[in-house]
Amino acid sequence: MAISLRIRKRQTPLKLQSGLVLAGALVLSLALSALLLKLQGKPAGQAMLVIFQGAFGSLWALEDSLIKAVPIFLCSLGVAVAFRLQIWNIGAEGQYALGAVGASWVALSFPSLPWYLLQPLMLAAASVTGGLWGLIPAVLKLRMRTNEIIVTLMLNYIAILFLDYLVYGPWKDPRSFGFPMTRQFDTAAVVSKIGESNLNWGILVCVAAGVIFWIFFRFTRYGYEIKAGGENIRAARYARIPYDYLVMLVMVLSGALAGWAGFLEVSATVNRLEPSIMVGYGYTAIVVAWLARLNPLFIGVASLLLAGLRVGVEQLQLDFQVPAAFGQIMEGLILLTVLAGGFFVNYRFYLGKKD
Amino acid sequence: MDGFTISLLAAAVQSGTPILYATLGEILTEKSGILNLGVEGIMMVGALAAFLTALTTGSPALGFAVGGLAGALLAGVHAAVCLGFQGNQVVSGLALTILGTGLANFLGTPFVGKSGPGFTALPIPGLADLPLLGPIFFRQDVLVYLSYLAVPLLWLFLRNTRWGLDLRSVGENPAAAAANGLNVVGWRWIGTMAGGFLTGLGGAYLSLAYTHLWTNGLSAGRGWIAVALVIFAFWRAERAMLGAYLFGGVMAFQLRLQAAGTHLPSSLLLMLPYALTVIVLVLASWRQMRSAMPAGLGINIEPPD
Numbered sequence: 155m156a157i158s159l160r161i162r163k164r165q166t167p168l169k170l171q172s173g174l175v176l177a178g179a180l181v182l183s184l185a186l187s188a189l190l191l192k193l194q195g196k197p198a199g200q201a202m203l204v205i206f207q208g209a210f211g212s213l214w215a216l217e218d219s220l221i222k223a224v225p226i227f228l229c230s231l232g233v234a235v236a237f238r239l240q241i242w243n244i245g246a247e248g249q250y251a252l253g254a255v256g257a258s259w260v261a262l263s264f265p266s267l268p269w270y271l272l273q274p275l276m277l278a279a280a281s282v283t284g285g286l287w288g289l290i291p292a293v294l295k296l297r298m299r300t301n302e303i304i305v306t307l308m309l310n311y312i313a314i315l316f317l318d319y320l321v322y323g324p325w326k327d328p329r330s331f332g333f334p335m336t337r338q339f340d341t342a343a344v345v346s347k348i349g350e351s352n353l354n355w356g357i358l359v360c361v362a363a364g365v366i367f368w369i370f371f372r373f374t375r376y377g378y379e380i381k382a383g384g385e386n387i388r389a390a391r392y393a394r395i396p397y398d399y400l401v402m403l404v405m406v407l408s409g410a411l412a413g414w415a416g417f418l419e420v421s422a423t424v425n426r427l428e429p430s431i432m433v434g435y436g437y438t439a440i441v442v443a444w445l446a447r448l449n450p451l452f453i454g455v456a457s458l459l460l461a462g463l464r465v466g467v468e469q470l471q472l473d474f475q476v477p478a479a480f481g482q483i484m485e486g487l488i489l490l491t492v493l494a495g496g497f498f499v500n501y502r503f504y505l506g507k508k509d
Numbered sequence: 510m511d512g513f514t515i516s517l518l519a520a521a522v523q524s525g526t527p528i529l530y531a532t533l534g535e536i537l538t539e540k541s542g543i544l545n546l547g548v549e550g551i552m553m554v555g556a557l558a559a560f561l562t563a564l565t566t567g568s569p570a571l572g573f574a575v576g577g578l579a580g581a582l583l584a585g586v587h588a589a590v591c592l593g594f595q596g597n598q599v600v601s602g603l604a605l606t607i608l609g610t611g612l613a614n615f616l617g618t619p620f621v622g623k624s625g626p627g628f629t630a631l632p633i634p635g636l637a638d639l640p641l642l643g644p645i646f647f648r649q650d651v652l653v654y655l656s657y658l659a660v661p662l663l664w665l666f667l668r669n670t671r672w673g674l675d676l677r678s679v680g681e682n683p684a685a686a687a688a689n690g691l692n693v694v695g696w697r698w699i700g701t702m703a704g705g706f707l708t709g710l711g712g713a714y715l716s717l718a719y720t721h722l723w724t725n726g727l728s729a730g731r732g733w734i735a736v737a738l739v740i741f742a743f744w745r746a747e748r749a750m751l752g753a754y755l756f757g758g759v760m761a762f763q764l765r766l767q768a769a770g771t772h773l774p775s776s777l778l779l780m781l782p783y784a785l786t787v788i789v790l791v792l793a794s795w796r797q798m799r800s801a802m803p804a805g806l807g808i809n810i811e812p813p814d
Contacts, residue, residue, distance in 0.1 A: 190615075242599055300790040303546065303599065304737045311730055311783040319776040437607065444600050479614035479725070486550075486608025490586065493601055494594035501595070 161501045172499045176445075179495035183487035190483065196474050208469025209462030215469075217352045221423060222435075223454075223461035224356050225250065225415035229439030230457055231367055232411030234448040236404045238371070239384045243405060245291060245306025246412040247436025248313030249284040253413025254420045255317055256283030258336060258427040261343035261420075262325065269342040276343065277359075277417055284413020285406040287313060292405035296398050302405075314432050321427055335428035345422035356418040363411060364450045380404060412436060434482075438464075441489045460485065517761055518645045525757025526653050527552070527714040531735035532742065532749040533656075533663050534707030538584070539739060540667060541700025542680035544807040545587050546602025548708050549732025550609020555580040555712025557613040560723050563716075564625040572626075573652065573713045580709015581702045583609055588701040591809060592694050598807050606732070614725040624722040628652055650718050652710075659707070664746040676700055680803035683810045693810060711735070730783065737786045741793045743801035752789070759785055 188198035209219050229246040236243035256279035264272060291305040318334070327337040345354050371377035380400055383390040391397055419431050438460050446452030467481035531548055538545045545551075559576030563569045587605050590596040628650040636647040646657075667673040678686045679696040687693050715727050734756055742748035763778045771778075 244603065294787070294791060298791045298794045300787075300794050301737075301740060304733060304740075304790060305787055307733050308737070308783040308786045312780050315776045315780045315783075319774050322776060323774055440600075440603060441607070477615050477618040479611045479618065482607055482611025483615055484611075486604050486606075486611055489604035490590055490596075490601065490608065493596035493604065494590050496596060497594035 161503055164500055164502050175495040175498050176492060179491035180488060183484065183491040186487050186491075187480070187484045191476065191480075194476075196476060201470055201474055201476065204470050204473050205463065205466030207466075209466035214352075215465060219458060219462040219465045220353060220357065221461075222464055223457040224360055224422075225419050225435045226438050226442055226461050227360050227454060227457035228363060228415035228418070229412045229436050230442040230446070230453050231363055231450060232408040232415075233439055234443040234446075234450070234453060235367070235380075235411070236408040237384075237443055237448055239380045239400055239404045240387070241292075241295075241401055241404055242303045243288065243291070243306050243408050244303055244440065245288065245309050245436070246408070246415075246439045247432070247434065248306070248310035249287045249409040249412035250416040250419070250436050251310075251313040251317045251432060252287040253280035253284035253410075253416030254427060254431055255313075255320060255416070256280045256413065257417035258325070258339075258420050261339045262336060265340050265342070267342060272342045273345060273421070276421060277414065280413035280417035281410040282413075284416060285410040288405040288407075288409020288412070289402060292402045296401060310436070314429075317427070317432065318429055321429060325427065327426075333428075336426045338426050339421065343421060344425055345418060354418075354422040356422045359414060359418065360454075363414065364454060367450045376400070376403065412439075433464075438485060441485050444489060445492055515641070515644050517758070517765065519648065520761035520765075521754050521758030522646060522653060523649060523757065524719065524760045525753040525755070526649075526656050527711040527719060528731050528735050528738065528756055529656050529750055529753035530659070530711030530714060531708045531732055532738045532753055533659055533746055534580070534704040534709075534711065535735055535739045536704075536742065536744050536746060536749060537663065537667075537676075537707060538701050538704030539806055540680045540744060540803055541676050541697045541704075542683060542803055542805040542808070543588070543591060543697050543701045544598045544602065545584060545605070545701060545704065546599060546736060547583065547587055547605025547609060547732075548602075548735050549728055549730065550606035550612075551580045551583050551705055551708045552609075552712035552715070552728045552732045552735075553613035553726075554583050554609045555709030556716040556727050557617045557712075557723070558709070559713030560617075560620070560625050560716035563627065564620070564623070567626055569626050569628050569717050572717055573710065576713025576717070577706040577709040580712060581706040584701050584705020584708070585698075587705075588698050592697055592701075595809050598809065610726070610728075613727075617723050617725055620723045621725055622722065625716070627716075627721040628718040652714050652718050660746045660750050667746070677803070680805050683805050687810075708732075708735070734782060734786050737790055740802075741789045743793070744803065745801075755789075756782055756785065 184202065188202055191201050192198040208215055210216055229250055232249070233243050233246050257276040260272065260276045260279045264275070267275070287309060291302045291309065294300045294305055295302045321334040321336060325336045327335055345356050347354050371381060379395045383395050383397055383400055387397065415435065420427050424431055442453055442456040442460055446456040463484060464481055467478060470476045470480065471478055531552055535545065535548055555576040558579035559572040562575040563572030583605060587601050590601040591598050630648055630650055632648040637643045639647065667677060675691055676696050676699070679691060679693050683693045712728060716723060720727065738749060738752040738756070741752045759782050763781050766773065766778055767775050
């Protein structure tokens, strides 16, 4: 009989230490990223400082990070709704694209409407197009038992290509000198800025969405049923929870939220529809949702952090000629280390006899 | 058959080959009970590792092998997170795709547009002159011929060997396999890394034989198509071959339409393979694919007390 290190699942996951584990995982992923830069012959420590300062070091940088956090936050809230039912919606990127398309269609079609009619209409159109794009994989999953991961992912490619088709073809601005973009939106279609800052009122949409999310899961029956269904599908079905209906509901909500992100991006940030709005916010949103454990407040914090990472890496690109893909590497590493770190929260270690 | 159709079918085999390698890899992985959604990232890393090796050593063959090894290594990360740390397999796979794509684009940026040594067509004497089959199947490069061998080998391994049976039983019913004295975690490590090796070869094919040059984002969703094809193929190697060539055909067809200067916008044509993936999944589900899925797929096993 030998004494060896054994592990056992904890009855209840650790609460206090989980923050510590998260911090440890983040530090590890930063260290690995720095190591990669070092191997490339770049000044690693300085680079990390540039990322941080580029993201949060000045008012301008902080504003930029906040602006980029908006679409990430809304997309992430969306995927979190679906993840709570254990529906793996990887399609935020495509739902965001279609939301942008829907909002742009309204902006380009009804230019004479006043802003207080036009903007709610754009938001509604984005909810419908994004929501329907989310509904397709839900219906296919329920009717045809297809895997929603792959379907949502394929729909991403299709949505992005559809956006390309529009801005290269029928919606192209004849005065754009050949660039693939629609004409600039009229001011009535542009969500205005807050006072003198670069921020826009889209942030208010985020706060509202976050609060509604929280109320929905805390106080409503559907919210409760979604959580119950996500924890144990079998028991939920036994308790007559309308699982099929919930799957469609979460996917529509998920798609609509991503659609809102698309609306705000074309309206408030870019002021037109163009392919450059597709920068992978929908994928970052998945990382954020998982890091934040599907909690809306934490999603807010994590969105700001990962948006800051994007802004910081842009600065790094300028200062040290580091390719933009470095940000992706850091995102992947953060997710992997946090995922592995969960082990130390859910299991305990002890020395025991081998039998 | 006219020359256009034959050359299209030959192109279908060529552009289907990277998807075939990746699909075979994912079948092997999933048969052991591990769901690896990092195929896209593994292909990208395999493609870059192969390209850089071939570029620096001048040996495409060495590049091909290194591409596979790099794939196995990245798949090992997935195995470590899921098997070592009980991480969620879906999320870990996604993270792997983000990481792998990022790594390849990051390290590959200085080489964008550079061409390197690679494989070219090598007709097999005799077979190449067969009517119809010759020009379609036997005037390809060595790596395509290798994939012809990989299909029956994987089929035989999974079906007729002791080790194949062990690997499958670990994927079907890990508890029963463990009770029979099998090392479940060990077999799943092997399945994941060997699958990653094959997937890495698929990536290597892209940079060494399909393009001969490096571009960022080279894989362009082929990894995800492979994940879908595993379901279409009911986790069987021979059906994977059929599916991969079907997709290769659509990709080749789409390129030819573009080259022919059709009036259809290219963005709509480019949708074809992705739309087909969805259709294929729907068709596969009609045929009760659930019964073919390894029963233990994607579920982590709790360490015993």
